[in-house]
Amino acid sequence: MQNKNIIGVDLGGTTIKFGIITREGKILEQWSIKTDISDEGTHITPSIIQSINSYMKKNDLSASDFLGIGMGSPGTVNKKRGTVIGAYNLNWKTEQPLEEMIEGQTGIPLHIDNDANVAALGEQWIGAGNNEPDVVFITLGTGVGGGVIVNGELVHGEIGAAGEIGHMTVDPNGYRCTCGKKGCLETVASATGIKRLAQDGAASFEKETPLIKAIANGEKINAKIIIDAAKDGDEFGLAVVDKVTDYLGLACGNIANLLNPSTIIIGGGVSKAGEFLAERIRKHLAVYAFPTIRESTKIRIAELSNDAGIIGASSLVIIESINQSNK
Structure with missing residues (x-):
């Protein structure tokens, strides 16, 4: 065997x-x-x-x-x-x-x-979780998913639906989600959510930037283009990323306060932004997490792709x- x-x-x-x-x-x-x-x-x-x-x-x-x-x-x-x-x-x-x-x-x-x-x-065992027993995984892709591991075991809940982190409410007056609720994390931190934040926020932004021009000209944009623009110093791109990572920091802060994991791992396509994304989530996590918890909970980028x-x-x-x- x-x-x-x-x-x-x-x-x-x-x-x-x-x-x-x-x-x-x-x-x-x-x-x-x-x-x-x-x-x-x-x-x-x-x-x-x-x-x-x-x-x-x-x-x-x-x-x-x-x-x-x-x-x-x-x-x-x-x-x-x-x-x-x-x-x-x-x-x-x-x-x-x-x-x-x-x-x-x-x-x-x-x-x-x-x-x-x-x-x-997978990430807890071989990847960024370093085989630690208390790990939460958040995947940012077309939607937002998650998995919760406590004492080395997955948390499933009553009907097997535990870990629906994407449907944590981060803005009660926010966008309508496909699940029927308003303001789910998925509506603002998924790849589609990031694109929508940029498209909806472009008209009211006080400065004209290359990203603003691209949106105004009807050019196709996606989460990668927005994050890359932010990496290049585009002020509107940076504002969008700051908003997204604030929502993620709020969600991670609530998760950390509830479960006190050693690590919250960020995966999915959006996580390819790497430390640029992680360092901003850490900054916002520090605002929302209980003091002792913020010092013990790490934000890491997934390693297994x-x-x-x-x-x-x-x-x-x-x-x-x-x-x-x-x-």
């Missing part, structure tokens, strides 16, 4: 990533396929099964050569039943019996969790293996 590897699966709205992972978290091989969300996502699970079975056949491997399959999926995951529901970016509106289908057709045990939770596990999902997914299998051996 010690020599058996793990198959990690990171299910995303556009791509499904696969990896062969050792028990130490090292990636031996990886590949990906496109996510076919047509026909209410009915092709997704069969394509995962087909890809895994093809890999085994190509490499003359069988189910007994693997410790398990670990998988991260969008939506609300029922770990006991091995099902997913509410993954709307996959067109999965009804409950999907992933464990039953994937285990049944590959012969390999499947362990599944929410994709943000899985990425949190796109590999966090498959590495974290593989750790689900290891955790289950440890739990079984301790029984």
Whole structure:
């Protein structure tokens, strides 16, 4: 059993990533396929099964050569039943019996969790979390997700929906969120939220800057362009980034006050701004966090990039293996 590897699966709205992972978290091989969300996502699970079975056949491997399959999926995951529901970016509106289908057709045990939770596990284990037991992960992408690890274990909550950091209210009078609430962190700190803050704030900014001109001329902008402009000293870009990081500092301050983690990790596409982003979040965190907590909670940028999902997914299998051996 010690020599058996793990198959990690990171299910995303556009791509499904696969990896062969050792028990130490090292990636031996990886590949990906496109996510076919047509026909209410009915092709997704069969394509995962087909890809895994093809890999085994190509490499003359069988189910007994693997410790398990670990998988991260969008939506609300029922770990006991091995099902997913509410993954709307996959067109999965009804409950999907992933464990039953994937285990049944590959012969390999499947362990599944929410994709943000899985990425949190990866970063906590091998990445910026340094294997510390109390870590919170925030992913800033098209939306904002999160995962909470306390005493080395993921916090799932009553229905498995814990860690919805993107729906923490940071402005009660703010933008309407896709969830129906107003002022969610996701509306102002996601890539789409940053773009909207810039577009809506350009007309009232007191100075004309290159970024203001670009917006006025109808040029396409995105979060990267805005942050890059700020890095180049564009005053409007800096104002937008300061607003975004103030919201993030407020959210991180509330998280830190509640959980007292050693580290809050910032991941996702927006985190590619690196220390430029992190140092500004730290500044605002200091305003909102309880004094002793602000001194003990670190803000770090994620280190695993796109590999966090498959590495974290593989750790689900290891955790289950440890739990079984301790029984």
